[in-house]
Amino acid sequence: ILKKKKKDEL
């Protein structure tokens, strides 16, 4: 499944 990463990227 697509694991949503927390918005830790710029």
Next chain:
Amino acid sequence: MNIFRLTGDLSHLAAIIILLLKIWKTRSCAGISGKSQVLFALVFTTRYLDLLTSFISLYNTTMKIIYIGCAYATVYLIYMKFKATYDGNHDTFRVEFLVVPVGGLAFLVNHDFSPLEILWTFSIYLESVAILPQLFMISKTGEAETITTHYLFFLGLYRALYLINWIWRFYFEGFFDMIAIVAGVVQTILYCDFFYLYVTKGESGSNKINPA
């Protein structure tokens, strides 16, 4: 954080600083698409609203503030301070043909139908095409100053490094963001033609000639 993402961010920062300094030092924005810079300012504004809602790290917050600050400073220099040197006759890309479809797509294809998430998705899609007015302008004028090509090189390199970062994160951390990856692939592909010219032309002559 991995080396690819860090190098990518530094490459992005380098591009932004190179452009800002170029305009400031030469006191001219000739050959620069103001429309692309407005789109980038919009990309950062819609993506970094989470500055107000969440704190991730000092690095994250600092970089976001620098990006937003430099983006607006660049737009200010182009449209206000050095307006006389703005080449509006060649900066004619119809940005509404980018913003409207991207806006619609952000509503249709996103991870979560919340305002912040839709704005983030909008900014991801917009960033992938935001350079088009600049590439279009260069194809119209038929040339680009060397410093502008360095700007474009680092700007294109940053997202290419992010693609490697996403492969890295998928393999080592199981993270996967399809929206960011697809948009990132599109964005990087748009630079391929330019990358080819940048590398093959080397430093020949003061101006690079790009085919129309």
